[in-house]
Amino acid sequence: MSDVGINVINVSKSFGNHAVLRNVSIEALPNSITCVAGPSGSGKSTLLRIVAGYLRPDSGRVLINGVDLYADSRAREIINMISYVPQDDLLISGLTIRENLRLALRVQGLGNRVIEERIRWVSGLLGIEHILNKRPGQISGGERRRASIAVALARDHEFLIMDEPTNSLDRANVDLLMRILREEAGLGRVVLVATHDQYLIRNSDRLYMIRAGELTIEP
Numbered sequence: 001m002s003d004v005g006i007n008v009i010n011v012s013k014s015f016g017n018h019a020v021l022r023n024v025s026i027e028a029l030p031n032s033i034t035c036v037a038g039p040s041g042s043g044k045s046t047l048l049r050i051v052a053g054y055l056r057p058d059s060g061r062v063l064i065n066g067v068d069l070y071a072d073s074r075a076r077e078i079i080n081m082i083s084y085v086p087q088d089d090l091l092i093s094g095l096t097i098r099e100n101l102r103l104a105l106r107v108q109g110l111g112n113r114v115i116e117e118r119i120r121w122v123s124g125l126l127g128i129e130h131i132l133n134k135r136p137g138q139i140s141g142g143e144r145r146r147a148s149i150a151v152a153l154a155r156d157h158e159f160l161i162m163d164e165p166t167n168s169l170d171r172a173n174v175d176l177l178m179r180i181l182r183e184e185a186g187l188g189r190v191v192l193v194a195t196h197d198q199y200l201i202r203n204s205d206r207l208y209m210i211r212a213g214e215l216t217i218e219p
């Protein structure tokens, strides 16, 4: 076990008497793309929510760069360095995409000049300039997906965690996302993705298969 990156150790989680995750352990390292695949309802999103700091496991530990996410006072700093794209996009419906981006960056304490530069950069990268002044309810599912990914990429982050990022994306945008994930890993970041997408799975560096809350194949 390494003390850099993400280490999930024997994590279990139940909702009522439904055991959704049972003793799951995974490792996601810097410089690489780690995928979690498995059938619908197998527990992938639950695992990612736990790793992103949104859901406390019943037992087990999540160590990020050696810091216990649910037991260490330094967890806040670590969580600030996680960019998480949930399955249902995390955009604020009353704000335009530009305002969503500005808010996410301002929360991190970035200055106005840096914020505007990042927005220019990320909107060019993802081809979303034409929707910057629209609200999430005024754009397509694929555009919303790209806007959510834009927020994640624009933030300062060391860990990129994405839940089904290719949902609603067309082939060209899946290719673009794959190139972006590879670049993110190349910058030394930890990239952890839950996906059904065979293209992403084939191009990952490490693959975990999860079925009914248990790992079935370990790397």
Ligand SMILES: Nc1ncnc2c1ncn2[C@@H]1O[C@H](COP(=O)(O)OP(=O)(O)OP(=O)(O)O)[C@@H](O)[C@H]1O
Pocket (backbone or CB within 6 Å): 015, 020, 038, 039, 040, 041, 042, 043, 044, 045, 046, 047, 087
């Ligand atoms: N907050 C919750 N309360 C009760 N049950 C939940 C909750 N969140 C998830 N579950 C249940 O946990 C199981 C796993 O759900 P999860 O969303 O983690 O699966 P998944 O592998 O991501 O599925 P999909 O590929 O369809 O997104 C499902 O049976 C789901 O109904």
